[in-house]
Amino acid sequence: MKKRQAVVLLISGMVIGAIGGMLLSPAPVGAVAKEMIELLTGVTNLQQGQRDMQSSIDTKFSELHTLIAQQTDSENKLNASIGALQKTMQDLQANTGAQLSTMTTQVQGVTDNVSETQTRLSKINTQLVEVQNTLQTIDAKVSALAQPAPSAANPAPGGVPNSPGGSAPPSSTPPPSPQVLYDSARQDFSTGKYVLALQEFQDYLKYFPDTELAPNAIFYQGEIAYTEKRFDDAIKLYSNVIDNFPKSFKVTASLYKRGLAYLQTNKRASGIADLRRVIQLRGDEEPLARAKLRELNVPVTAGR
Numbered sequence: 001m002k003k004r005q006a007v008v009l010l011i012s013g014m015v016i017g018a019i020g021g022m023l024l025s026p027a028p029v030g031a032v033a034k035e036m037i038e039l040l041t042g043v044t045n046l047q048q049g050q051r052d053m054q055s056s057i058d059t060k061f062s063e064l065h066t067l068i069a070q071q072t073d074s075e076n077k078l079n080a081s082i083g084a085l086q087k088t089m090q091d092l093q094a095n096t097g098a099q100l101s102t103m104t105t106q107v108q109g110v111t112d113n114v115s116e117t118q119t120r121l122s123k124i125n126t127q128l129v130e131v132q133n134t135l136q137t138i139d140a141k142v143s144a145l146a147q148p149a150p151s152a153a154n155p156a157p158g159g160v161p162n163s164p165g166g167s168a169p170p171s172s173t174p175p176p177s178p179q180v181l182y183d184s185a186r187q188d189f190s191t192g193k194y195v196l197a198l199q200e201f202q203d204y205l206k207y208f209p210d211t212e213l214a215p216n217a218i219f220y221q222g223e224i225a226y227t228e229k230r231f232d233d234a235i236k237l238y239s240n241v242i243d244n245f246p247k248s249f250k251v252t253a254s255l256y257k258r259g260l261a262y263l264q265t266n267k268r269a270s271g272i273a274d275l276r277r278v279i280q281l282r283g284d285e286e287p288l289a290r291a292k293l294r295e296l297n298v299p300v301t302a303g304r
Contacts, residue, residue, distance in 0.1 A: 112216070178208045182217065194224045215245035219254055231261040252283025259289070263296075272298055 185200035201217040208214065222237030238258035241250050259274030278289040279300050293300050 178204065178211055178213070181207070182213050185217065185220070189220050189224070194227065198224050215241045215248035215250050218245075219250045222254065222257065226257060226261060229264075231264045234258070234261045235265070252278050252281050252285050255281070256283070256285040256289055260292070268296075272296070276300060276302065 181200060181204050185197050185204060188194075188197035188200060198221060201221050204217045205214060218237055218240050222234045222241070225231075225234035225237060235258055238254040238261065241248060241254040242258070245251070255274045256278045259271040259278070262268075262271035262274060272293070275289040275293055278285050279293075290300055
């Protein structure tokens with residue numbers, strides 16, 4: 001506005017000056033009138049140009065304001081999209097972690113089944129040998145019974161008649177089958193019958209403490225204790241597997257679950273140490289251990 005006023009004042013001054021000059025000059029009246037008309041026409045054209053310029057400036061300013069508003073709206077939408085994408089990534093990571101945990105549990109179950117199947121096949125082979133020996137014994141007894149019994153006239157070799165009142169030696173009651181007992185405990189554990197499964201695992205260890213499946217029975221007792229939130233008991237049972245059965249394939253699983261139990265009892269340093277050992281041993285639980293350390297915002301290696 002100030003600039004416009006300055007232009008108007010300048011033009012007005014020029015007009016006044018021109019009029020004064022014409023009045024003072026000796027030029028004819030007709031010439032003066034013509035110059036006045038031309039000057040007024042120029043002033044009018046200048047004012048029109050100023051108005052057109054102002055209108056153009058107002059239009060450009062309005063367009064610029066609209067562009068700024070559109071840019072602000074685009075930025076807001078972009079920020080909202082970024083926030084939604086971050087939320088989606090977080091949900092995806094959480095779901096991926098859960099799926100990975102489920103897959104690892106399933107792999108662990110398959111590994112258990114393979115190991116147990118191998119043990120079972122070994123047991124079956126042993127049982128087949130025992131059955132074969134038993135059949136041979138029975139066959140020998142049947143052959144002996146098929147022979148005619150010696151009479152008084154035909155005494156047995158050595159001149160002593162057979163006693164008709166002779167009795168067979170007493171049979172001993174066989175111990176419970178380790179595979180049947182273990183399979184029953186595993187079935188009850190998998191169906192959530194923890195009280196019954198716990199008793200069966202304890203019975204298994206009572207009768208068969210030195211078998212290949214003994215560390216498994218201890219591990220699943222630890223799983224029951226962890227599920228029931230008896231974390232101190234779970235730590236003791238997992239430690240039993242780790243310390244007393246170092247060659248068992250349940251060692252890394254016990255380390256991972258003991259690490260989680262330590263974290264549940266606020267023993268953060270011990271829990272982190274167990275998770276790092278799982279990664280060092282490269283067990284099936286390694287992805288789970290890495291995911292848990294990321295959740296804790298802790299490096300997988302100490303000192304990094």
